[in-house]
Amino acid sequence: MRKILVTAALPYANGELHIGHLKSTYIPADIYARYHRLKGNYVVFVCGSDQHGTPIEIAAREAGVKVEDYVDYWMKNHAEDFKRMNIEFDIFYKTHSLENIEMTKFFLKKLKENGFLYKKKVLQLYCKHDGMYLADRYVKGECPYCGEQDQYGDHCEACGATYEAWQLKNPKCILCGNKPEIKEEEHYLFKLSAFSEKLKNWIHNNPKFQKSVVKYVYNWLDSLRDWDITRENYWGIEMPFEDVKGKYVYVWFDAPIGYISATIKWAKENNRNWEEFWKNRDAEVIHFIGKDIVYHHYLFWPAMLIGVNDNFNLPSAMPTRGFLLLEGRKFSKSRKWYISIKRATEIFDPDYIRFYLTLITPYSLEDTDFKLEDFKNMVNSGLSDTIGNLIHRTLTFITKYFNSRIPQPGEYDSLDKKMITKLRQTPTIVGKFIEEFRLKTGLEEILGLARETNKYFNTKEPWKYVKKEREKAATTLFITANIVASLSVLLSPYTPKIAERIKKVLNLEKTLQWDESGTFILPPGHAIGKIEIIAPKITDEQIQKLREKLGIRQ
Ligand SMILES: [Zn+2]
Ligand SMILES: [Zn+2]
Structure with missing residues (x-):
């Protein structure tokens, strides 16, 4: 009997799920988990709500609700969508949970102990008027490279350049419109660059990884940059270190740990041991993901798991799929060009x-x-x-x-x-x-x-x-x-x-x-049931209904 932990990428608690998410991640993961259950293997299928970060904080503020209530709302909404589609998780948990907070702090402490976190002085924007540091999404200004106006503090939508928020020209706080000042702050960085060789070997020696994915992961491996995982005034998990008291950890650090904490929660509820899946070498950990999060799953996440050096299993496969288009066009929520699960x-x-x-x-x-x-x-x-x-x-x-x-x-x-x-x-x-x-x-x-x-x-x-x-x-x-x-x-x-x-x-x-x-499941003499139509045809009226909702004219 194989022991398999199947995970599906954690949906971000900030908006409706659509059928594109189903296509790349949730349907494949569910098919795979259901198959292995039928094979008699020991399968646990986990997922959870990804609940931290600035976009959520801003959206909750705009909606005029508490962040906790906001993420709760979307968690329930997503759980209902999965139910509608018969996506059968053994647990759908959340990253804003005691289990995840505890495990994230454990990771941070271990990584520091093992020399993979180091402190560095970084420049941050601070709004005096609001009395807060401005995360990338709280500041807008002109792109330092092409001069395009109205760009966020992390990258330019016009020329694609990435930069630090303090590099923006004429920056403005998006809350009050005032010009923020530049302050120097101490941040913890994760030494991703130290894992280049280890990651290369690991990826190279795993025949289950898709060749096309591996090809572009290799391109990144030679120029891995250390990763600033510290945030000021942030909706997230607090750093467990005295010297950066009151600072938080970046959402992409605690999100994948959500796979572990969901397993922990499941184990508690079912009288099992979560380490059976995460620390037993006989177990397989399989992450189903969409192609937009390859970087995080092939690089950050395994580097974190190796870095804590606590006997964690590395993922044995990460089936990755592309996006879904709708009638040849990209899904767009703002243009209402998408089909929600509901x-x-x-x-x-x-x-x-x-x-x-x-x-x-x-x-x-x-x-x-x-x-x-x-x-x-x-x-x-x-x-x-x-x-x-x-x-x-x-x-x-x-x-x-x-x-x-x-x-x-x-x-x-x-x-x-x-x-x-x-x-x-x-x-x-x-x-x-x-x-x-x-x-x-x-x-x-x-x-x-x-x-x-x-x-x-x-x-x-x-x-x-x-x-x-x-x-x-x-x-x-x-x-x-x-x-x-x-x-x-x-x-x-x-x-x-x-x-x-x-x-x-x-x-x-x-x-x-x-x-x-x-085999012959039905023996001679077995009485069959009442005949029913198993799969009635899709009608033109049904298609028309969807067309109308999408605003397509015949
Ligand atoms: Zn630009
Ligand atoms: Zn301000």
Whole structure:
């Protein structure tokens, strides 16, 4: 039995989740976790709300609510979205928690003890009027490189340059509009540059990392800069050191520690030991992420884990995927060009979204395009026509000619044997793809099985034989019904609710393991259930509804 900790990137508690997040991170992670549970492996799937940092603080201030209430609101909102999509975490926790504060302080102390934190004098902007230091997002001015006006204190949106806030020309406090003064402050920096060789070896020796990701991580490795992890007047975790009393740690330091603290919370609630996953070498830690956070997960995070030198496991894989476009354009919240999870699930079966997003998402950094017509066509042809039709014709036939009971098969001919071999082999093939994170290919394989079974049914023409050579028809239906039963297992990581509906029409009550899907699940004589439509087609009206919400004119 494998021990696997699956994590999905922590959603930032500042705004609605959309289907792009599902595509890159949450659906792949959920499929992977569900599959391994079915394989009988020991899986814990953790996630949590990422709750610190300046953007949250500013947004809460603008909304006129306490920051604690603000992050609580978004945490609940995100948890509801995950529920809508049947993303089944073992725990959805938060970074503003006692467990995370404690673990973050532990990391800071250990890193300092081990010589990986050092102090440096840095220049900071201070607003006398508001009596506070200005974080990057609290100050605007002219870009020191191109002169573009109205730029934040960390980088210029016009020329892309990054710089320190004090370098801005004519800086202004965004709260009061006054000109801040430059003050010298002592900060702790994390010595990321010291990990260059170690990270290189670690990445080089891990065949599970995607080649395309590794390629650009290598580019960064030769010029790693130490990382200023200290912030003044900040919504975050306080530094545990006397000499920087009242200062805070940067959100990207405590966010990944959230993976550990969520595991700790889960372990407490379930009477388990979190170290089984984080410190036992038999365990695997797998982070599912989007391509925008590669830097943090391939460099900062493992360097932190190595630096504390406390026997932590390093991630064994970090499946990374690209962004989702909508009809060829980037998602944009300000232009309302995005599909929120809430909106999507108000119109469509969540499994349809899981199905389509999986089929258009390769295991790569490539961006993929959500097209409304394409969505309708792929769901209707794959789920309704191919899978739905196979189920419907099989069960209708059994109901009509075999008194709703699985018939006793006769002798197998070569075509029957071919289908039985296919039934036996598909779970292994699909399983291998899922284990390699090639989820799209796995789903295509399942669709292939359904397609071939439909063809087999057509070739066998049981409707012709059922009267004169009943045994022949019985054999065909025994095999197709068992393939349908197998689909109820194979589909369950991908489309869990559809899988449940298949089990229901088959009157299958027991819990099935993945490997059972390669066997005859339904014995002769088994009584099937009442026939229902498993996957009704997406209608033009539904698509039109979404179009209207997005403001697309026909
Ligand atoms: Zn510029
Ligand atoms: Zn001010």
